[in-house]
Amino acid sequence: MKWSELFTSSIGKKMVMGLTGLFLISFLVVHVGVNSCIWANDNGEMFNKAAHFMGSTIVVRILEVGLFAGFFLHIIQGFILEFQNRKKRGIAYKVNYGNRGSKWYSRSMGLLGTLILLFLIMHIYHFWTPSRLGGIAGIHELQPVSYESGKEIHNLYAEMLSVFQDNLLIVILYVIGCISLAWHLMHGFQSAFRSIGLYNNRYLKIVYAIGVGFSIIVPLAFAMMPISMYLHWVD
Numbered sequence: 001m002k003w004s005e006l007f008t009s010s011i012g013k014k015m016v017m018g019l020t021g022l023f024l025i026s027f028l029v030v031h032v033g034v035n036s037c038i039w040a041n042d043n044g045e046m047f048n049k050a051a052h053f054m055g056s057t058i059v060v061r062i063l064e065v066g067l068f069a070g071f072f073l074h075i076i077q078g079f080i081l082e083f084q085n086r087k088k089r090g091i092a093y094k095v096n097y098g099n100r101g102s103k104w105y106s107r108s109m110g111l112l113g114t115l116i117l118l119f120l121i122m123h124i125y126h127f128w129t130p131s132r133l134g135g136i137a138g139i140h141e142l143q144p145v146s147y148e149s150g151k152e153i154h155n156l157y158a159e160m161l162s163v164f165q166d167n168l169l170i171v172i173l174y175v176i177g178c179i180s181l182a183w184h185l186m187h188g189f190q191s192a193f194r195s196i197g198l199y200n201n202r203y204l205k206i207v208y209a210i211g212v213g214f215s216i217i218v219p220l221a222f223a224m225m226p227i228s229m230y231l232h233w234v235d
Helices: 010-040 045-056 058-088 109-133 156-164 168-195 201-230
Strands: 144-146 152-154
Touching (some): 010 045, 010 058, 010 168, 010 201, 058 109, 109 156, 168 201
């Protein structure tokens, strides 16, 4: 396959979706691991140190550029494939098989992806922008905090508290975003492996089982973070 066909042919587009999907899945593993540090109940020290490491290490910052590129490619290719699939389905089937033909979430990847995109924009506004750009209009400056080393770092934990505590609407929107992510992963996890050429039924069953667990555990952990702060389970 030529490089030009990677972004123009149907197979190439699905391969790009699969590869970027796997990359974003690996990001979710790291992200949920770092964010889970809020449950250490140490006034955010472990979380702030982990977040500072992720934001100040040059390798991680380079990977961050790749992450945004991955998001961009995944979103664009996803909308293109959704448009093409809808165009092909322009003539409705005489018999609607519903979930007997395919699961509703596999037929709704465009909608779920759009909800996740809106959630991502909100998430970037609340956390990435103030930590990377130092605060812009409408977002307060992050106050620094220092620990035993004496070095001042961003207090992202305090930012999370200010966003989620006593703000039920924001918490609800984040939970909706996490639910959308769960259903998106329910199809996208195993679909990513299919897109890069995994067709062995034995391995696909294993991937499907892992994907179901991943699609439940990771979004649930993300959803419990704003809930925990709103209910003052962590301070």
